[in-house]
Amino acid sequence: MDFRLQTLTPHEAASLDADALILLWPDAWDRADAARADVLTVWGRQALADGDVGAEPGKWLAAHRLPGVRPRRVVLVRCGDGSAAAVRKATAAAWAALEGAAPVRSLVLWVGDLPAAALSATVLALAAVTYRYTSTLSQPKPRALQTVTVGVTEADTRRAAFEEAVAIAHGQELAREWANRPANHSTPALLAEAAQALEGRGIDVEVLGPKEVAKIGMGAFLAVAQGSSQPLRFIVLRYRGAAKSVPPVALIGKGITFDTGGISLKPAAEMDEMKFDMSGAASVLGTFEALARLRPAINVVGLIPACENMPGGGAVKPGDVVRSLSGQTIEILNTDAEGRLILCDALTYARQRFAPRAMIDVATLTGACVIALGHVRSGLFATDEGLAQALSAAGDAAGDPCWRMPLDDEYGEALKSPFADVANVGGRAAGVVTAAKFLQRFVGDVPWAHLDIAGTAWKSGKDKGATGRPVPLLVRYLLDQAASAAAPEKAAARTGRRRRG
Structure with missing residues (x-):
């Protein structure tokens, strides 16, 4: 879908x-x-005076062939105080009013002088509600809206x-697309190919197989991975937007392309x-899609361990002990x-090879997170106060919120094992924390x-499908970090100019 930004009055919008x-x-x-007398303003004002449209965000009024308006269908939709949340609701409602009739291939969306955050929310909301999954349908009905x-x-x-909103929309859509694909159309090898498709756009990709x-x-x-006939892939993406000497942020995405539970079926x-x-893996791909479009001044590494978890004859068994890349042994109780x-091997790899400034892993990790937070906020755990605050702020700004959870040392007691350095589960109590x-x-x-995005990565029921979260949160965080790094340089440059003057 092609988004275009244009300076328009309501009168000019009506003439397109x-x-x-x-x-x-x-x-x-x-x-x-x-004193404003353009047809849209007059029509809207009269509709409000007549009580034909409610005051709540999302209430709408539609018109067909409105005199003096070139687009054949017009929807006036209330957006309350103009906040990001209100315009998201309004945009979704307006599109619902339009899509049931003849296809809409071209649309004018007039937002006027709403705040920048509201503009971003509008773009993302429209991209989300018009998305259509088509990859495995024999008679697909693709998105009609083109411009x-x-x-x-x-x-x-x-x-x-x-521009940031459009880039995030494309990234979120890429994440939705790959998460939505059935497992036989999204194997570890195919996921690696999706990553390699990003090459040549400021992104380098390396793919490791089982031997490596x-x-x-x-x-x-x-x-x-050992219980599956599908060979694993370890995908490494690198975006270099800053000097080589600047440590990267490492994003690690869980890439279990299908999870049967293994022997613990x-x-x-x-x-x-x-x-x-x-x-989680799909959200890392989507974030790199946005980075390729925006080119911020930051270095980012993406790591995706991709495999299936299957109950084959060679599958790992409850009670088996394995040695991780860190050297720690793990008793696999479940x-x-x-x-x-x-993820633990990917985290160790990130730390040892890239010496990152921060590591953020993204995973549909526990059903316990759904019980704790439902489907509104992702669970956030952090060892660093600044990192936690930055991610929370980014999520709030992007309309992709998270909620910080505890990491008290006492929770780790549940993971003790008499047969290994650590067990991989600690019982049902506080499962998201352990x-x-x-x-x-x-x-x-x-x-x-x-x-932990187990509650926010997809929807069930009639609206079943991936959400593309937390791509907006991750991209907003990276852009904020790039802006923070650039601020001292700009200040120094201004000081230097004043001294020379």
């Missing part, structure tokens, strides 16, 4: 050649300058926010949704707690955060 026009109407417009002209009061002041992984010593990762009900167990096994405590053993002194 398009199938439909969405007019976002904030509460402040209820008191708009009465969106976003009209604002002053394009120059909104350009940066707009065994040579490195990733015994925990190998243990999970899951119940049959809803097991099909375990294709979503590589959503083979369905496999995500932490592949999973994080397991991972913490492998991060050393590098600032580390763990995002």
